[in-house]
Amino acid sequence: MHLDEQERRRELYRLQAMLCQVLADPTRIELIELLGEGPKAVKELAQATGQRQAKISQHLAVLRQRGLVHAQRVGxxxxxxxxxRRILDACHLTRELLLDQLLRQGELAESVLLGERG
Amino acid sequence: MHLDEQERRRELYRLQAMLCQVLADPTRIELIELLGEGPKAVKELAQATGQRQAKISQHLAVLRQRGLVHAQRVGxxxxxxxxxRRILDACHLTRELLLDQLLRQGELAESVLLGERG
DNA sequence: GCACTCTATTCGAATACGCGAATATTCTAA
DNA sequence: TTAGAATATTCGCGTATTCGAATAGAGTGC
Structure with missing residues (x-):
């Protein structure tokens, strides 16, 4: 299989989209943040997030299949x-973007309010 | 509505997941990359991506609704x-992550091959 | 072996997404 | 106002995702 430049680039976009898809779930983001503090057992993660164990395992399976996390048996x-750890950087960068968006929207909302008053 | 610390954090994760969801499509990633070169008309984007105009408009609508792009009428x-422009940074960071993953998988594949031979 | 803990998987239903096809809207020019 | 170009939207279908519930492993200690 030989791919020209454009096909290679699009294949990369496809894989990148799959990676972003993994980050497109609030529970998975929370898991990534928690694991950023250090290795943790499933039970700990379930406790910290307040979610059922099965759900956590499901999301961990997704993260595992995509190679974002690594599992090790201990007893x-x-x-x-x-x-x-750059997974964390990616999360933090998107969060910054988000916060700026919210800020902008806040300013927009504010200006709209001012406009209504004016 | 008053949210405690944990609820606020989870609400942020939810919004962040929505943002990542927007980035979780190859066509949208390509559009973002193209717009990184500068403003472009829909027709140009359709041409550059080789996709139908309706599809491009649909994806642009998603990007617009989420505030990632801005539209201006010219004729x-x-x-x-x-x-x-930090949207580009986010894309590039996730792409770096992806490339490293692919590299690691390549090394893994290589070691498996070596193992098979050994 | 059995009981117990911890974790993983499967199943089904609800929801969300992406796409093509068709249609609608908006602007320009005559 | 009619034609035509550029863009947007709607609809319907196939598919993917997520969740809870139930169930299945896997390891430990007795």
Whole structure:
């Protein structure tokens, strides 16, 4: 299989979209943030997030399949950790973007309110 | 409505997930990259991506609704541009992550092959 | 072996998404 | 006002995702 430049670029976009899809879930984002503090067992994660264990395992499976986290058995527990701490950077960058958006929207809302008053 | 610390954080995760969802489509990523070069008309974007106009408009609508791009009418054309160039940074960071993942997987594949041979 | 803990998977239903096709809207020019 | 170009929207279908509920492993200790 030989791909020309454009096809290669589009294939990359496709994979990148799949990666973003993994980050497109609030529970998974929270898991990534928690694992940013260090390795944690599933039970801990379930407790910290307040979600059912099955749900956490499901999301961890997604993160695992996409290679974002790594699992290691310790007795009966599974300890999960991030495979690459830059995953956190990506999360934080998108969060910054989000906060700026919210700020802008806030300004917009404010100006709208001012406009209504004027 | 008053939210405690944890609820506020989870609300932020929810919004962040929505933002990532927008980035979780190859066509939209390509549009963002193209708009990174400067403002472009819908027709140009359709041409550059090789996709039908309706599809491009649909994706632009998503980007617009989420505030990632801004549209300006010029005659009969609509010129789209990025509202914040850091959207590009976010895309590039996730792409770096992806490339490293692919590299690691390549190394893994290589070691598996070596293992098979050994 | 059995009981217990921790974790993973499967299933089904509800919801959300992406797409093509068709249609509608908006502007320009004559 | 009619034609035509550029863009937007709607609709319907196939598919993917998420969740809870239930169930299945896997490891430990007795």
């Amino acid at each position: 009966t527990e599974m300890h999960y950790s991030l495979t690459d | 009969t054309e609509m010129h789209y541009s990025l509202t914040d």
